Amino acid sequence: MYELKFNIEKCLDCPSQACLTKCQYMNIDSKTAKNEIIKIAQGEDSFVLHNCVTCYACEEYCPMGNHPFYLIVERQEALDCAPVPRPLIKRAIKLGIPFRGEPEIKPIDGPALNMGAFSELMPLIQGKLFENIPVISTDARKMFHYFCQLMYLHYAKSSVIKERLPGIINTIARHKPTQLICFHDECYGTYASYCPAVGIDVPFEPVHFYEFLFERLMELKALIKPMNLKVAYQRPCSSRLSPDKHLFVNRIFELIGVEIVKRTYSDENALCCAGTIQGQRVEGSRKRARELQRKNIEDMKKAGAQICVFNCPACFQTLGRIVSENGIKPIHMSDLCRLAIGEKPTGWR
Amino acid sequence: MDNILRSLADIVDETHVSNRQEELFIYSFDLGTAEPRRPDYVVSPESVEQIQAILRLANRNKIPVVPLGGGLSLAGLAVPLKGGILIDLKRMDRIIEVNEKSRYAVLECGVSQAQLTSYLEKHHPQLTHSEPGAPPTATIAGNLMIHGQGDLAQPYGFNSDLINGLEVVLPTGEICRLGSCAVGSEWFTNHPLPDINVFLGWYGTTGIITKLSMRLFPAKRIRGTGQFVVDNEELVPEILFKLTHTQMAEDIIAYSRAIPPFSDGLQHITVNIAADTEKELEWKQEILWDDTLGEYIRNGDGAYLGFTMGLERPQISKTSDYKKGGGFEYVGSIMPIEKYPDCYRIGRKISEKHNIPYTVTGRCVGVGHSMMFAWTYAFNRAEPDTIRHAKEALHETDDIVVELGGVIWKPGIYGQKLIMERLDPATRELMKKIKKLLDPNGIMNPGNWDVK
Numbered sequence: 164m165y166e167l168k169f170n171i172e173k174c175l176d177c178p179s180q181a182c183l184t185k186c187q188y189m190n191i192d193s194k195t196a197k198n199e200i201i202k203i204a205q206g207e208d209s210f211v212l213h214n215c216v217t218c219y220a221c222e223e224y225c226p227m228g229n230h231p232f233y234l235i236v237e238r239q240e241a242l243d244c245a246p247v248p249r250p251l252i253k254r255a256i257k258l259g260i261p262f263r264g265e266p267e268i269k270p271i272d273g274p275a276l277n278m279g280a281f282s283e284l285m286p287l288i289q290g291k292l293f294e295n296i297p298v299i300s301t302d303a304r305k306m307f308h309y310f311c312q313l314m315y316l317h318y319a320k321s322s323v324i325k326e327r328l329p330g331i332i333n334t335i336a337r338h339k340p341t342q343l344i345c346f347h348d349e350c351y352g353t354y355a356s357y358c359p360a361v362g363i364d365v366p367f368e369p370v371h372f373y374e375f376l377f378e379r380l381m382e383l384k385a386l387i388k389p390m391n392l393k394v395a396y397q398r399p400c401s402s403r404l405s406p407d408k409h410l411f412v413n414r415i416f417e418l419i420g421v422e423i424v425k426r427t428y429s430d431e432n433a434l435c436c437a438g439t440i441q442g443q444r445v446e447g448s449r450k451r452a453r454e455l456q457r458k459n460i461e462d463m464k465k466a467g468a469q470i471c472v473f474n475c476p477a478c479f480q481t482l483g484r485i486v487s488e489n490g491i492k493p494i495h496m497s498d499l500c501r502l503a504i505g506e507k508p509t510g511w512r
Numbered sequence: 513m514d515n516i517l518r519s520l521a522d523i524v525d526e527t528h529v530s531n532r533q534e535e536l537f538i539y540s541f542d543l544g545t546a547e548p549r550r551p552d553y554v555v556s557p558e559s560v561e562q563i564q565a566i567l568r569l570a571n572r573n574k575i576p577v578v579p580l581g582g583g584l585s586l587a588g589l590a591v592p593l594k595g596g597i598l599i600d601l602k603r604m605d606r607i608i609e610v611n612e613k614s615r616y617a618v619l620e621c622g623v624s625q626a627q628l629t630s631y632l633e634k635h636h637p638q639l640t641h642s643e644p645g646a647p648p649t650a651t652i653a654g655n656l657m658i659h660g661q662g663d664l665a666q667p668y669g670f671n672s673d674l675i676n677g678l679e680v681v682l683p684t685g686e687i688c689r690l691g692s693c694a695v696g697s698e699w700f701t702n703h704p705l706p707d708i709n710v711f712l713g714w715y716g717t718t719g720i721i722t723k724l725s726m727r728l729f730p731a732k733r734i735r736g737t738g739q740f741v742v743d744n745e746e747l748v749p750e751i752l753f754k755l756t757h758t759q760m761a762e763d764i765i766a767y768s769r770a771i772p773p774f775s776d777g778l779q780h781i782t783v784n785i786a787a788d789t790e791k792e793l794e795w796k797q798e799i800l801w802d803d804t805l806g807e808y809i810r811n812g813d814g815a816y817l818g819f820t821m822g823l824e825r826p827q828i829s830k831t832s833d834y835k836k837g838g839g840f841e842y843v844g845s846i847m848p849i850e851k852y853p854d855c856y857r858i859g860r861k862i863s864e865k866h867n868i869p870y871t872v873t874g875r876c877v878g879v880g881h882s883m884m885f886a887w888t889y890a891f892n893r894a895e896p897d898t899i900r901h902a903k904e905a906l907h908e909t910d911d912i913v914v915e916l917g918g919v920i921w922k923p924g925i926y927g928q929k930l931i932m933e934r935l936d937p938a939t940r941e942l943m944k945k946i947k948k949l950l951d952p953n954g955i956m957n958p959g960n961w962d963v964k
């Protein structure tokens with residue numbers, strides 16, 4: 164079985180305990196942080212396991228690459244203290260079961276764009292930016308054969324990820340992609356961060372969607388017309404698994420001439436969409452999620468954002484309506500890039 | 513041209529009557545498993561007078577008459593079991609009046625659910641009616657004839673409880689009015705005259721509804737659906753009881769189905785919430801999810817899945833695709849809510865036996881006074897074996913409904929027989945007398961509600 168590479172020695176020597184002291188959802192001083200992370204590493208119970216909202220951020224905060232979040236999830240599962248109620252876990256586990264036929268495998272022998280479990284969002288990968296790139300997982304009936312499974316981190320189910328992921332990787336590998344451009348950055352996080360952390364082999368090179376978009380935009384630079392828009396960026400939880408790729412957000416914005424507004428809740432301090440928080444067991448979670456969303460959107464408004472740019476379709480689904488009710492237009496990053504090169508994305512007004 | 517066809521053409525006109533086989537074919541079956549049977553004539557009147565004339569003609573010649581609305585009630589209720597004249601009522605589709613202050617609409621019998629919905633949205637956005645999850649062409653009158661329930665059934669009850677009056681053409685051709693309209697007043701109430709309504713639920717065997725007054729209800733500006741899920745079916749009745757107690761919800765439905773996998777073995781409860789302001793919405797959500805169901809969330813037995821703006825009905829029709837070939841039929845029953853766990857388990861068992869992915873749904877009716885519980889069975893029209901399985905499953909389910917102490921809703925012939933066998937003898941005798949009195953020649957939708 165795959166084992167998480169977590170090194171308790173690193174924590175003992177750690178000068179910051181940033182994993183927990185920076186946590187935005189719990190107020191933890193560095194002494195308590197050290198105590199608790201060591202307790203967790205040693206398999207003991209900790210209040211952190213019960214109060215963690217699974218925002219993924221400590222994966223980014225840890226300067227030692229020690230995977231504190233993956234550890235928390237493993238311990239939540241071992242100690243049977245999942246943050247969400249049992250029926251939600253069962254539902255989520257069943258959600259990922261493919262049930263409509265086998266995928267059609269055509270070898271590609273080159274770079275491929277993987278829609279993962281978002282085949283229904285093919286309208287988001289249209290136009291010049293996506294010309295000549297073969298796409299896999301295009302059929303919504305079969306998309307769960309390509310589902311990266313990392314969502315189960317929200318459900319204290321590392322075991323499900325480890326059980327299913329090798330099969331998913333095998334399906335993708337049969338397409339023979341040399342590079343796998345991941346439409347969803349949770350897929351990227353899976354192959355670039357989670358797999359190495361638990362020792363699962365990945366026989367292709369994962370590429371972050373934003374790196375791909377940036378490179379394509381560079382090729383099409385002549386078409387770009389600066390957009391002169393003020394934008395806020397909704398950073399998703401999964402981007403905490405690839406902080407080294409977060410810089411492409413600003414690079415893209417610079418390239419297409421949009422101004423990212425100065426906000427309290429951005430980059431390291433970004434607030435999650437709260438989609439997962441609303442269903443958690445801790446008393447008041449639904450209301451807490453609403454309050455976090457309000458705080459987040461007020462912050463965008465105060466900073467003067469006209470547009471809210473989304474990376475993750477789940478964040479879009481959770482926040483899109485509320486954002487637009489507050490006078491800010493929600494848009495997916497790829498659609499924004501299409502606008503910048505003079506194309507009109509589906510449904511854009 | 514034969515005499516009957518000629519007489520029908522004289523009543524309507526030649527373009528609205530036919531005995532051509534290809535047209536009779538279309539009227540010979542419904543979506544379900546009922547054996548097809550062609551009518552001898554199909555006629556499409558546009559006025560009450562034409563309906564009167566058709567019924568008089570049929571009576572003189574003792575020809576069966578079958579009224580048809582949208583033909584979507586499944587169970588073969590408008591399949592002409594004994595041939596005869598099929599009256600397609602879709603041309604009688606005028607919305608005669610909407611009284612905004614008294615909240616009712618007077619409609620002709622061919623008005624469809626979707627027609628009323630879109631008319632109200634356009635002209636009276638503050639009003640809505642209790643719309644069933646049936647396809648949009650289903651008629652309001654057809655729904656009353658089977659005691660249907662819509663998406664306001666939870667607060668207000670069966671649609672047949674929501675009428676303010678009827679105009680009916682009796683089998684012998686007389687026009688009869690019920691409710692305040694019977695004394696020449698407006699169509700604003702069904703009471704307080706002596707109750708002689710013997711038409712609802714009769715499948716047209718006692719007369720044809722030509723006009724009706726339907727109660728309308730406040731359409732709040734925001735309407736949407738919240739979802740809750742549990743993995744123990746035993747919890748469903750108490751959760752439904754608690755939710756209905758709040759009186760904060762519109763439609764409340766519990767469902768479980770094998771496909772897609774995420775619903776397999778789990779009970780989802782959808783709750784429609786309406787509000788005029790965000791403040792009202794949040795207040796209702798707090799009472800429903802946090803105060804009423806919070807204990808299940810905290811102890812890990814139930815989960816809140818979120819709230820989606822806009823109304824989305826349970827997509828029962830998707831079920832028809834499980835077997836390819838587009839066939840499905842369900843047994844509906846009116847049940848006490850506490851029977852939900854038994855109904856669910858039995859549904860799974862029967863479906864598994866017949867190799868059909870299970871689909872069960874329970875809709876609260878009247879603040880939980882009962883629920884409409886439905887077991888849906890899909891089949892492929894091109895594969896007789898799957899039709900046989902679905903039929904057997906439907907009959908087994910009819911039997912179980914009776915065993916569980918429920919009442920079969922909109923029963924087909926098999927279910928009607930089961931009910932008749934158990935019916936109180938005095939009640940059966942009364943039905944017989946009513947039927948004899950109103951339809952002396954037994955021409956109306958014969959084969960249905962036959963009282964021997």
Ligand SMILES: Cc1cc2nc3c(=O)[nH]c(=O)nc-3n(C[C@H](O)[C@H](O)[C@H](O)COP(=O)(O)OP(=O)(O)OC[C@H]3O[C@@H](n4cnc5c(N)ncnc54)[C@H](O)[C@@H]3O)c2cc1C
Nearest residue numbers: 581582583584585644645646651654655657660661716721
């Ligand atoms: C996918 C699906 C979902 C459904 N969901 C619901 C639901 O949520 N709630 C619900 O209540 N039903 C539901 N139904 C059942 C049914 O479609 C509806 O109840 C519908 O409103 C019936 O109307 P109709 O016009 O199709 O009736 P028809 O099938 O045309 O007629 C029903 C019966 O009444 C008789 N009849 C029709 N019009 C008259 C008249 N004017 N006078 C006298 N007799 C008449 C017919 O002869 C027949 O016996 C559903 C059906 C399907 C296929």
Ligand code: SF4
Nearest residue numbers: 174177181182225231
């Ligand atoms: S997990 Fe990382 S940040 Fe936290 S204590 Fe250990 S080494 Fe330090």
Ligand code: SF4
Nearest residue numbers: 186215216218219221
């Ligand atoms: S995942 Fe988020 S909430 Fe949980 S401990 Fe890490 S930073 Fe805190």
